[in-house]
Amino acid sequence: MKKYKIILSILLSIVVLYQTAPLIAKQLVEAYLLENEKDIAVQEPGTHNGGGITTGSHFFAKAKDLKLVFKKRVLKPGSAIGYHLQKEDEIYYVVDGEGEMQMNGSSFKVKAGDAVLTRPGSSHGLKVIGNKDLTIIINYEKR
Incomplete structure (x- = not known):
């Protein structure tokens, strides 16, 4: 049972990371602006x-x-x-x-x-x- 909880936790973490990756990437892209x-x-x-x-x-x-x-x-x-x-x-x-x-x-x-x-x-x-x-x-x- 403990083994399944660990596997489930890892899978949930991957899903959350996959869902939030575009948001994190967007924040990184907008982390600075350069204008001349x-x-x-x-x-x-x-x-x-x-x-x-x-x-x-x-x-x-x-x-x-x-x-x-x-x-x-x-x-x-x-x-x-x-x-x-x-x-x-x-x-x-x-x-x-x-x-x-x-x-x-x-x-x-x-x-x-x-x-x-x-x-x-x-x-x-x-x-x-x-x-x-x-x-x-x-x-x-x-x-």
Whole structure:
């Protein structure tokens, strides 16, 4: 009897494994996504009515159930992200160039290597300083 229970257990394990293998394989296939900005970049006006010309790359925009937004934005000279009210934590990381950040009525310069955390309830905008592109990474939680 014990021998039959072992055999039955093994057979049941094989059946369960056979039934779940496609699901496990699908999860492994979707374990990561790889995107290149050249495939997703679009030319857009400055967001939040900022004006000018920018190039936006919204990485993983079509990823199912992703709770984060991860964007790269290149602001051309004369362009800006318009002053707006922030509804969630948002991080701006300056990759290249220089800009002027307006935050709650004050202004300060930002440059490559700077990171700015904007909190819910704050208002901010960002404009390019000079004749060089301002490249930033923007990250926030999707609502």
